[in-house]
Amino acid sequence: MSKAFSIRVQQSGAEYSCADDDTVLRSGLRAGVGLSYECNVGSCGTCKFELIEGEVHNLWEEAPGLNPRDRQRGRMLGCQCVPLGDCLIKPMIIDDSFVPTDRPRRFSGELIAVRDLTHDIREFTVKDSQAAGFRPGQYALLYLPGVAGPRAYSMSNIRNAQGLWDFIIRKVPNGAGSGALFDLQVGEQVQVDGPYGLAYLRTEVKRTVVCIGGGSGLAPMLSIARGMVADSTMDGVKLKFFYGARGPRDLCGEAELKALAGFGDRIEFLPALSDAAEATAGGWTGDVGFIHEQVKARIPTDQLQECEFYTCGPPVMINAVMQMLGGELKVLPDRIHYDSFV
Ligand SMILES: Cc1cc2nc3c(=O)[nH]c(=O)nc-3n(C[C@H](O)[C@H](O)[C@H](O)COP(=O)(O)OP(=O)(O)OC[C@H]3O[C@@H](n4cnc5c(N)ncnc54)[C@H](O)[C@@H]3O)c2cc1C
Ligand code: FES
Structure with a gap:
């Protein structure tokens, strides 16, 4: 039978129960405690904490989310640690923005x-x-x-x-x-x-939405598009949906978007293929190039700074998008929401 232990957060005094087969991070979120995280799978390091009292079992010792310095300092990953008894923890970041609206x-x-x-x-x-x-x-x-x-x-x-x-x-x-x-x-x-996940649709923001997805990053971008259409308070908010694939056989998503009210009017589908040779061989006559470059080519810079961005896909694509939006175009960080598929 599963046992439960008590986890106390040093900075806030919050206390929650964690089953012996659950992680320190996820049980906290289930209890409505705002613990910082992103990937949940040991890669990003956003869930780092120090164990002040108690003992935990580390599910993945080599998880890339910790660097040698973290390991030297005894830091751990909340998404990879299961308690072996009651614990007192000191997370690196405590922030109410991580309190889930739908508890996992x-x-x-x-x-x-x-x-x-x-x-x-x-x-x-x-x-x-x-x-x-x-x-x-x-x-x-x-x-x-x-x-x-x-x-x-x-x-x-x-x-x-x-x-x-x-x-x-x-x-x-x-x-x-x-x-x-x-x-x-x-x-x-x-x-x-x-x-x-924190890269969810902000329905209270009425700026033009720009979705930038690549490969398997289609799923959350479709969800955002569907969420916009289902929420009447977002009526009239425009959606520019950029989707990058390698060659013609990798392209998908248009049929699902076409099924949405407002397609071709308020909703624009803007695909691009990154492999020029495959594109030509497949008879593709649309845009060719990396998808982040298409965003810059299609939307004037002054308009880009007034948009709300959602982006998901492979880390190399997310890095290029972030570099362009945040670094080059100086889009405010709170207007960019992303998940890197590490
Ligand atoms: C927030 C987020 C959302 C994602 N959404 C999608 C999506 O909608 N569609 C999609 O196709 N992909 C998505 N991915 C990517 C997906 O999670 C997988 O990384 C991808 O499918 C490759 O997994 P794999 O097991 O096939 O490959 P593998 O190479 O076997 O595993 C890759 C990943 O598994 C994890 N991992 C490896 N070993 C261990 C271990 N011992 N313990 C714990 N974790 C381990 C690591 O995170 C690693 O990056 C998403 C990723 C993230 C972080
Ligand atoms: S949330 Fe990314 S490493 Fe734990």
């Missing part, structure tokens, strides 16, 4: 449908017995058979009473998690934990 929960759902979008990108629909509560742009953790540690995948749909959680996932060559997912059969159970 763990459930077992049934894989009820799969659909191929390209040769290596597939949509998976998991059904839970309860309503699905999450904000557009958030992600969940999937625990997969035979795979060490969970993998993060963004939802492509929006909250719904039917309990549906849709994911769009690219099969990574030799990838353990995505490979296990592509082996799953309809009817099998999937362990889900969510929602998580």
Whole structure:
């Protein structure tokens, strides 16, 4: 039977209960405590803490989110540590912006449908017995058979009473998690934990929305687009949806966007292919180049500074987008929301 321990936060005095099979970070978020994080899978280091009292088990000793200096100082990752008794912790950052609006929960759902979008990108629909509560742009953790540690995948749909959680996932060559997912059969159970993530749609902001997605980064961008259309307070807010793929066979997303009210008017789909040779060979007549360059080419600089940005995709793409928006164009940091698919 699972036991629970008490975790106390030194700076705020907040106290919460953590099951012995849950992590210090995720149990805190489940309890509504604002602990900082981003990836949830050991890569970014945003969830670092110092253990002041107590003992924990580290699920992934080599996690890249800690550097040698962190290790020397005894810092740990909240998303990788499970308590072995009551603990007193000192997180690096305490901030109310991390308090979740939909508290994450763990459930077992049934894989009820799969659909191929390209040769290596597939949509998976998991059904839970309860309503699905999450904000557009958030992600969940999937625990997969035979795979060490969970993998993060963004939802492509929006909250719904039917309990549906849709994911769009690219099969990574030799990838353990995505490979296990592509082996799953309809009817099998999937362990889900969510929602998580801060790159969600800010419905209170009425600036033109610019979505920049690459490859498997389609899922959260579609969720943002669907969230905008479903929220009447965002009526009239424009959406420029940039999507970057390598060649013609990697392109997807247009059909899903076309199904949204306002497509071609308020909603613009702006795809670009990065591989010029593949684009020409495939008879592509649209834009060619990296997707962040298309954003700059298509929107005048003074307008770019007045937009709200959402971007998700491989780290190399996110770095290029951040460099351009934050570094070169001086877009204010609180107007850029991103998840790097580490
Ligand atoms: C916030 C977020 C959202 C994402 N959304 C999507 C999405 O919508 N669609 C999509 O296709 N991809 C998404 N990804 C990427 C996805 O999570 C996986 O990294 C990708 O599918 C490759 O995983 P893999 O297991 O196939 O490859 P692998 O190379 O086997 O594993 C890659 C990742 O697994 C983690 N990992 C490896 N070993 C361990 C271990 N021992 N313990 C714990 N973790 C370990 C690391 O984070 C590593 O980067 C997202 C990533 C993040 C962080
Ligand atoms: S949230 Fe723990 S390393 Fe990213």
